[in-house]
Amino acid sequence: MATEAKRAKVDDDAELSPLQNFLQWCDRVGLVLSKKVCVSKEGTVAEYGMLALDSIQEGEVLFTIPRSALLHHGTTKVSALLEKEQSSLDSSSGWVPLLLSLLYEYTSSQSHWKPYLTLWSDFKTLDHPMFWSKEERDGLLKGTGVPEAVDRDLVNIRREYTDVALPFMSRHPDLWSPDMHTLELYTQLVAFVMAYSFQEPQEEDDEDDADDCDDEEKTPNPPMMVPMADMLNHVSNHNANLEFTPDSLKMVCVRPIKKNEEVFNTYGQMANWQLLHMYGFTEPYRQNSNDTADVPFSSLRQAATRGVESDLERQLLGERWETVTQMLEEKSAFVFGKHGCLTDAELHTALKVLCMSKSEFSEFKDNEGWEEEDEDEDEETISRAFSNEGLPELTSSWRRLLHDAAGVTLKAYGDGEQEGEQVLAGDRALMEDEAAVARLGCRQKKALQVRYGQKTILHRLMDLTKS
Known part of the structure; x- marks a missing residue:
């Protein structure tokens, strides 16, 4: 166990395993590890991980890392x-x-x-x-x-x-x-x-300074390597969290952990495609409460062109689309989670502009995009409107456009001929066949989790917005 490894007395470091050698190094640099946890490759979901040797209560510190033990460009020999x-x-x-x-x-x-x-x-x-x-x-x-x-x-x-x-x-x-x-x-x-x-979280500005910096983008803190903290694996329903103080970093239990349970950190609210892209793993799609699927701007534009026949209609759509892209600059997709749209304000703006009548759009342009705020367009109302409960209640033109955009997006997963339910069916059958999943390679399994999670969200969106 980790506590035994830390007490080992061996003159030649080469006789120690890499993990034992690391734990002795932790002692030397002042990293304090609770006796209630150990680092192990056994009993963890992947590679190294941390296990509870005893029950741990919320608020207990699992380990403390002095800032001098962090590896970044300011602590290296060069x-x-x-x-x-x-x-x-x-x-x-x-x-x-x-x-x-x-x-x-x-x-x-x-x-x-x-x-x-x-x-x-x-x-x-x-x-x-x-x-x-x-x-x-x-x-x-x-x-x-x-x-x-x-x-x-x-x-x-x-x-x-x-x-x-x-x-x-x-x-x-x-x-x-x-x-x-x-x-x-x-x-x-x-x-x-x-x-x-x-990455260390950005410090919050004082209220007096905040107004002066509203339009300034903060430069994110550079990344750093944090020995021991990087041993913990991630799940969205985590039980520990890394806290930053001026002198040290501390991993703190955020909910009770039973003996022999794995200690999990969180890497943030990460969808499966982000976990695979950034970290090389995925969570089972049902367990990842933060899973998302994107509806690209291009899908919305393609959906908006359906039924457009005359040159005048195409010109008007082009003007509307240009207005949308100007208002939503630096955005490339609308993000949907398991409970609705996570970029609801942006989607509200896009659908509103694209579905305006000719006269409404003309007035909108005359006001340079500014309108008197309607009482029914506050943030809370918009958030509800684009939740799974609110989507079926959108106006028919908004629902139709969103439905078609989700369909265009879903089609991109298939062979170009399949649509809607057909795109989902193959992966659904595979997910329900445990023996077939067991025969898949590691990469195939991870890709399946990403694909199926996204397809499920998009298919649900189509169901919620169908006429």
Whole structure:
């Protein structure tokens, strides 16, 4: 058990398992682990995990990590150099300083972080879709949005490595070598950061400052590696949560945990496609209360064109669509969860504009999109209108447009010929056949969870909005 490993007295670290070596390192750096928990590969849902050795009550601290034990560009041996040349490391991700730190520390035999980083002797356990073949991604995850997200990732990773990281490493050959610190290793470390890093929550502005910053986007805090915290697996119905204090980070029990139960953290409200994309795993779709499906803007526009015949109608639709995209800039999809639309305000705006009469739209344009707020259009009312209970009560034109958009989206999962129920039927039959599911490979199972969860949400949306 973990407590025994921590007490082991062995002169040669090589005689210890990677986990035992890591636990002794935790002792040395001042990481305090409760005697009520242990780290294990047995009895956990995946790889390493944390188990309760005794019953744990809400509010109990499971472990405390001093900030000096966190791994980021400010704590690594090359921190001074990274700070000095920070301006040359800017990138769209903001991850380059951490990735350069990891490249250095992961390949240094003298690294202070070696006992932590050798828990991952290689990155074969990371099964992000970026490591699948393109044929697997496009075939197993068609329609889910994951293949497109991965393609963007791979392009950005290559560009970031070639344009930012590689020139920096070439200027410091005593610390980095392109022959060792390759694009392949860089990509693996990107996946490592995606799967295991944490970001400290943004501090809330004072009320006096908030008004001055309403229109300013905050730069998110950079990611950092948090030893021990990254051992915990995720479920949406978690029982522990990481808390940040000025001196340390603490994993705190948020609901009672029974002896021998696994301790679960949360990575946030993550749909299955996000979990697979970012972390390489999924939850069973019924268990993931945060699962979602997107209805892309393109689906809504395609649905809106149905029945448009004259040039005048096409022109009017084009003007309406241009107005919608201007009002909802930087948005690309409407998000639906298990209980309704999660982007209800945006969907309300789109449907309202697209379904206006010619005279209503003309008046709307004359007012530059501003209207006197109707009493029945407050946030609470809009939220209810786009919940599963409210969707069947929408006006017929709104329902029809939303129904058709969901149908267009659902069709994208199939072979182009199937529609509606047909697209869902194959995966539904597979999900109900336990023997067939058991025969699937790991990637096939994860892809099925993503596909079927999304299809179910979209099919329900079609049912709720049918005429």
